Amino acid sequence: MSSLTRSSKLRSRRHLVYGREREERMRETRRGSMSPLAFVALLQLLSLPPLASGNRLNPSVLQKNSPHCYDIPVPFPFGINGTGTFRPGFEITCSNTQGNPAMLSFGANLQFQLLNISLEGGYVRIVGRAITWFCYNTTTGEDVPFSLAIDLKGTPFTYSDTMNKFTAIGCDAMAMIQGSGPHNYTGGCVSFCATRDSVISGSCSSVGCCQASVPRGLKSLKLNFSSIRTMTGSKKDTSGACSKAFIVDKDWFKFSTEDLEANDNDDNRPVVLEWSIGNQTCEEVQRRKPPDYACVDEHSRCYNSGNGIGYRCNCSQGYAGNPYVSGGCRDIDECIDPRMNNCVWRCINKEGDFDCICPPGSSGDGRKQGSGCRKVALLEIGLGLGLALLVMLLLVGVCAYWGVKRRKTRKLKQKYFLQNGGLLLQQQISSRQAAARIFSSEELESATENFNETRVLGHGGYGTVYRGVLSDGRVVAIKKSKLVDQSQIEQFINEVVILSQVNHKNVVKLLGCCLETQVPLLVYEYISNGTLSHHVHGSRVPMSWENRLRIAVETAGALAYLHSASAKPIIHRDVKSANILLDEDYTAKVSDFGASRLIPYDQTHLTTLVQGTLGYLDPEYFRTSILTEKSDVYSFGVVLMELLMREKPISPGRPEEERNLAFRFVTLLEEKRLLSVVDRRTVEEAGERQLHAAAQLARRCLNLRGEDRPTMKEVTVELNALGRLLMQHSARERRKKGRSLGVPWEFSGGGTEEEYGSSAVFSESSSFMGR
Known part of the structure; x- marks a missing residue:
């Protein structure tokens, strides 16, 4: 075992020091803070005569009768094997000898080290193993998998969804968790790093390390890996380092760059298991x-x-x-603070409750819900006046505090406004170079009810989108970004200016922005009918081929406009069905320009950090980091393929060679089997000739070399030709049924099918697709 592996194990053992000391320190920390109301109540308590309270019983004392295994209390329903009683499934093995820790039993031959039991919280913490490995053997050139997980079926335990995290470590891994419980579950995350220098210790944000939530009620699971490089056609990582995935206590795990090198599969980590009685409510x-x-x-x-x-x-x-x-x-004594309980004089404890009584010589019952004592002593009058003075001073202090806080807030807003390029944008607006409006933070907070969770429209890789209603009644979409690069503020303002001038019916309109927050807020027009992804994959009523083809034409036209017809060429860089919105008339609106880049007039490409969505990402851009307008063409090809086959770009449930829809689509096309996977309704609506033409166009967009792909303008022309072909096919079908000819929708440009007969989309016979 290498010294690095040994140091990793020693670090893991040091992190496994759990017990009541840590939880007591956390409780003492929480008790250490005191609100102003609690402080006033404490002063009231100190001003009262001594209370004749009962014996206060600390709840922790009640655990003293529980048996212990070392310093771990073992309360019923748990019990120590051979020395006490316990409910089935709650057996603890304890030898109480040096070097033999307490063990929690899962059946006859399966035991795991027990770290602590929480009776009130309903959980245990164990040193568990729910881990899978995926290593590349540099000697044999093969992938070596390893997987191990605790199966909790038939036990009173489940993996805690609130105290654990599913974690993956590696530079080339899409880790998936498939679990069973009340509901079947499939989820995961992606961990990737181009070089080891890009990995930062302590940061688990998909660069070398990623995390995802554990599903609720998880009893058993299966962990597996996929290589991102293999899926995108890139060269596999042959450094010999392993990728790994595991379930771990989220408060314990701290990512380190050393974790990428630790390849021993005996790395135990703490896992939190929730326990319950039976299966009934x-x-x-x-x-x-x-x-x-x-x-x-x-x-x-x-x-x-x-x-x-x-x-x-x-x-x-x-x-x-x-x-x-x-x-x-x-019974515990609740006579802790009589003033807080409306108790005027003394508090007397009784079984499960307490009583308040009045002093001698006064009237009234003095109980918690009573009228209190009517006669008050002179000492109490003096204490009351002193308390009133103290409250007045406190109110003055609070007013002064809020005044200072408001001034600080104004200064902070001004700082953010200048930091985010507010003066530059104001200059552009005053010179009429920008049509954007600058919103105040108060205006947008009011529009979204202070960014209430109920107003969230969706979460993306670059931020969260909220539904807002402005003071004039307009409904807008407000995007709150996750972060902004301060070195690129001038470029950000320039993009806001350009996007505010974009005027195309199939591009979501940018209305303005707010620069008074730490990260800028962008305000767009509100599109009410959801995303294309939802209508293709999530709707119970399938979308007609006529609507799908029209949406493809409108999206292609919008991208062609951005590439060539706008003030400066714009590369979207994240074209996908989730970023194509639909209005009430199912008109397409290209949205989410958080990853977009402007191309200077004297350049044909940009070299940037790779960004995009797995499944839509251009393989050439992924390998070279060189961004061109052909990267959008590839992503659009994936969208066109989605519209044709009504399948998602990545399918985790399929075998690894079929998970990437683009690879599967090309294979089906080459083997002339594409029509076998297209639903019959689409074939009847479009006809084999048109589907063949659409498939060939998508195939050209998916070429691995960008220079072999068509431009978006060429794609738009060919899609319009497909539209005219659809009109003629629909007319023939109607004539066969004796119906009158109707024009379903209008295509841009003129021409007939014969004029486009020599186009690439009609260059081969439809029999190529098979039947």
């Missing part, structure tokens, strides 16, 4: 009260488990302890 189990009902104490109550499986127990209000044993819930 509280309502079901309380209806028939079975003999093994767990909430046995008379002061206990049942509540449903947060993972959707079974139930747990808690002590009722005013009690604390172990609700799973008879007499385990003990």
Whole structure:
């Protein structure tokens, strides 16, 4: 074992020091902060006479009777094998000898080291293994997989979805998690790095390391990998380093560049498991009260488990302890702060509750909900006046605090405005070079109800989009970016200026921006009918081929306009069906220019950091980092392929060689089997000749070499020809059925089918596609 591997193991062992000391420190930290109201209440308490309260019982004392394995309390329903009782599935093995830690049993021969048990939280923390490896053997030249995961089926435990994270480490990996529980689940994340120098320790943001959520109620799982380089046709990483994926306690894991080099598959990490009783809800189990009902104490109550499986127990209000044993819930004294409980004089504890009484010589019952004591002593009058003065001083201090805070907020907004290029944009607007409007942060906060989660329209790779209603009643879409490069502010303002001048019916209109926030906010016109991706893949009613072809024509025309007809050529760089919006009339609107780049007049390309969406990303751009307008052509080819086959670009459930739809599409086309996977309704609506032409056009857009692809203007011309062919096909079908000829929609440009007969889209017989 290398020294690097040994140091990685030592670091893992140091991180596994869990126990009650860490949780006590976190609770003390939370108790260390005090709100102004709590501070005033404390002063009131100190001003009162001594209270004749009962014996206050600390809930932690109730755990002293629980058996211990080393320093780990083992409360029922857990129990130590051979020395106590426990519910089935909650068995702890403990030898209490040096070097043999407490072990949680999963069946007869499967045990894992136990770190701690939370009775109130309903979870345990173990040293578990849910991990898979994918290594490239430099000697044999083969991929070596390894996978191991705890199967929790038949146990009272599930993987915690709130305290764990699915994590992948590697420079060439798409890690997938396929799990079973109440619902089948497939998810994952992508980890990639072009060079090791681009990886940053402590940052798990898809560069060398990525993380995804664990599904709720997960009992068993399968982990697997796919090579991104293989999927995009690039050269495989042969450095010998392994990619790995695992489920881990999110508060424990801190990514380090050393993790990329640690290839030993014996790297154990802490995992949090939630536990529950049975598989029924509280309502079901309380209806028939079975003999093994767990909430046995008379002061206990049942509540449903947060993972959707079974139930747990808690002590009722005013009690604390172990609700799973008879007499385990003990009364706790609530006479902590009589003023906070409207108690005027003294607080007297009683079983599960408390009473407040009045001093001698006064009237009134003095109870929590009563009228209080009517006669007040002189000392109390003085204390009341002093308290009133203190409250006045406190109010003056609060007013002064808010005044200072408002001034700081104004200064901060001014700082962000200047930092984000506000003066430059104002200069452009005043000279009428920009049609954008500058919105204030208050205006956009009011429009979105302070960016309320209920106003979210969608999340993207570059930010979140909110639905907003301006003061004049206009509905807009407000994009809140994740970050902005301060060195590119001038270019950002220039893009805002250019995009505000873009005037095309199939491009979402940029209305303006707000520069008073840390990252600029962009305001677009609101498109109400969702995305093309939703209508193609998520709608129960399939979209007709007529609408799909029209949307393809409109999208191609918009991209051709951006490439050649706008003030400066614009490369979108993230063309995909999710970025094509549809209005009420199903008119296409190209949106989301967060990754777009302007091309100077004297240049044909740009060298940039690779950005885009897996499945739509141009392989040539991925390999060379050289961005041209042909990169948009490739992405549009994928969209056209989606419209033709109604399948997603990446299908994790298929074999690895068929997951990338572009590769599968080309293979089907070459083997003349494409019509076998196109649905019959599309074939009937379009006709084999038109589908063949559309497939050949998509194939040309998907050429691996950019110079072999057509321009977007050429694509638009050929798609218009397909539209005229569709009109003639529809007319023939109607004449066959004796119906009158109707024009479904209007194409740009004139010409007949014969005029386009020599076009590349009609160059081969439709029999090439097979039947």
